Amino acid sequence: MADPYFFGYGSLVNRATHLYRTAFPATLPGWRRVWRHTALRPIAFLTAEPDPEAEIDGLMAAVPAADWAALDDREYAYDRVPVTGLRHALQAPLETAIYTIPPGRHASPDRAHPILLSYIDTVVQGYLAEFGAEGVARFFGSTHGWGAPIRDDRAQPLYPRHQRLTASETRLVDDWLHEVGAHPQAAVAPDR
Template sequence: MDHPFFFGYGSLVNRRTHGHSAAITARLDGWRRVWRHTDLRPVAYLTAVPSPGSSIEGLIAAVPGADWRALDHRERAYDRVPVTQIAHGAGQPLAVELYTIPPGKHRAPDRTHPVLLSYLDVVVQGYLAEFGPEGAARFFRSTDGWDAPILDDRAQPLYPRAQTLSAAERAFVDDWLDRLAVRRMAPDPDGAAPGISGA
């Protein structure tokens, strides 16, 4: 295949958030997910950081004609870098790139830069669909930063690609948040909330 591929490890794992229907599952070695925020957005989201001995699962999909414009806009808080330690079922070597926030440009989430529950729901829904409950559990275990506060915006999602979860999917997310003792923040009663785009 002549087209380059991206490796998605967060919301891009959920096929409902993009048009890359030919995506296939993959595993990237030497990296780990972490919740972080930057000055570019008022909320925290996932990035991947080098981590020898770690691995993360996700999806790879072709970028036809190497036209990265739409994805680069969606992932504009990130740098795009090539990765090589990746296992997939495509049957031939592929040129794969990963979106990651450069060192020194991200910080730990806090109450003014929380994780959106609507974003986490989308990510976990994707992992449940692609890897089943065991794979979604591996997502939680292979992600750092669960001391981040989570803004419970399910009733009025702030994430622009929010999806409707089934009762079972919501229960799965909530059970893991309880296991990890994650702090949840209620939305501001006057309706004020961080505005976001992209991610």
């Protein structure tokens, strides 16, 4: 029996954040990417939600022997659900799952639950490696919620799987954030 696959659309697109080596770029129609937070995590992350008018690029990767435990642990704030219709370079249909925060269990990011710039950096680096500059443009254009608060934590990254960016990658992220009207803010010390 063939190994199942996951479809990653955020940090899982960056191969440096995981050990799943049998991986391929793919596109998933009928879903959109959006910034959300959940009570299970202190900061905002990307989720995907059904949208018949949308599609998102991502990375599909095999889960050897269907051993989902490590990935389920990493994606603990999400539910793993099956998806179909994935477009990819492999010929055979594949059993594929996506991690998504179910409706009613997430909200828009806010000042108490911001997006981390180190997370955005990691995601964009992955899209650049897999899809090139055009893929980065599609990522920013197909992601909803850029008006959310973004915490600039580059100097001391809080995202546990953050990746170091080159100067040109950093400029690319900053230029696109400006393009979509997003404005990272320096961390504010909590009131005492």
